[in-house]
Amino acid sequence: MTLPQSKVTAQGQISVPAEVRKKLGIGPGSVLEWEEHSGQVIVRKAGRYTSEEIHAALFGKAKKQLVHSTVKEGIKQYIRKRHARD
Numbered sequence: 001m002t003l004p005q006s007k008v009t010a011q012g013q014i015s016v017p018a019e020v021r022k023k024l025g026i027g028p029g030s031v032l033e034w035e036e037h038s039g040q041v042i043v044r045k046a047g048r049y050t051s052e053e054i055h056a057a058l059f060g061k062a063k064k065q066l067v068h069s070t071v072k073e074g075i076k077q078y079i080r081k082r083h084a085r086d
Contacts, residue, residue, distance in 0.1 A: 004017035021027065024045045031046035049057075 004020050006014040006017065008014055016026065016032075024030075026032070026045055033044050033046050035042045035044075
């Protein structure tokens with residue numbers, strides 16, 4: 001099995017092989033992201049992140065453990081505030 005290859009033009013452009021376009025579901029107008037990691041280049045369709053990557057980006061690496069009573073109290077407060085009559 002041969003790996004798909006592309007040539008870089010004098011203007012720095014490349015063509016994405018058809019089999020790669022099909023696997024990634026990309027076509028005209030698609031945006032690709034390029035990332036360099038330890039001497040390797042990773043190319044992916046923009047917006048294709050794992051849930052762990054999204055969670056880490058939004059909340060950081062540490063996961064906060066919630067206590068059942070804390071969650072229950074938070075729900076009570078939310079309901080009281082949401083349904084409060086002034």
